[in-house]
Amino acid sequence: MRKMTEDDLKSAFAGESQAHIKYLIFAEVAEKENKPNLVRLFKAIAHAEFIHAKNHFRALGNIKKSDENLASAYNGEDYEIEEMYPVFNETAKFQNEKQAEISTHFALEAEKLHREIYKTAIELNKQNKDFLDQNVFICPVCGHTHAGGEAPDKCPICGTLKDKYVKF
Numbered sequence: 001m002r003k004m005t006e007d008d009l010k011s012a013f014a015g016e017s018q019a020h021i022k023y024l025i026f027a028e029v030a031e032k033e034n035k036p037n038l039v040r041l042f043k044a045i046a047h048a049e050f051i052h053a054k055n056h057f058r059a060l061g062n063i064k065k066s067d068e069n070l071a072s073a074y075n076g077e078d079y080e081i082e083e084m085y086p087v088f089n090e091t092a093k094f095q096n097e098k099q100a101e102i103s104t105h106f107a108l109e110a111e112k113l114h115r116e117i118y119k120t121a122i123e124l125n126k127q128n129k130d131f132l133d134q135n136v137f138i139c140p141v142c143g144h145t146h147a148g149g150e151a152p153d154k155c156p157i158c159g160t161l162k163d164k165y166v167k168f
């Protein structure tokens with residue numbers, strides 16, 4: 001692919017991905033405002049943006065099999081843990097930006113768990129096995145991720161209680 005087209009697609013993928021997430025956040029706000037039709041609108045258009053992002057991702061040649069996808073996921077988490085979030089967190093501390101310090105701390109701690117879980121998934125996938133048949137629990141405040149059994153009584157990262165966890 002010619003470089004300019006490739007750069008355009010990468011930029012479009014980033015933009016559509018952000019729109020997708022943004023609309024889901026807007027849907028949550030509309031939900032709190034008790035406006036179910038606005039919730040539906042934001043969720044539906046978020047899905048359309050997901051499709052646009054996926055089409056750009058495909059055009060970039062990035063849709064692959066799970067072995068490569070898991071490697072990509074692991075490497076992404078590893079980069080965030082070893083390079084990106086520690087630096088972002090230090091910058092936020094240095095600039096006394098409390099909210100940014102908290103959000104980067106939450107992400108850094110949760111990404112460590114994602115990396116571990118992906119490591120397990122990679123091992124299983126190498127043996128041509130599916131991931132473990134277990135539920136995955138996500139803390140709605142910090143994104144703490146717990147696979148298997150039950151959610152912890154209290155989130156080890158932010159202290160949120162068990163019954164608030166989202167189960168997958």
Ligand SMILES: [Fe+2]
Pocket residue numbers: 077110111114
């Ligand atoms: Fe992650």
Ligand SMILES: [Fe+2]
Pocket residue numbers: 139140141142143144155156157158159160
């Ligand atoms: Fe948490």
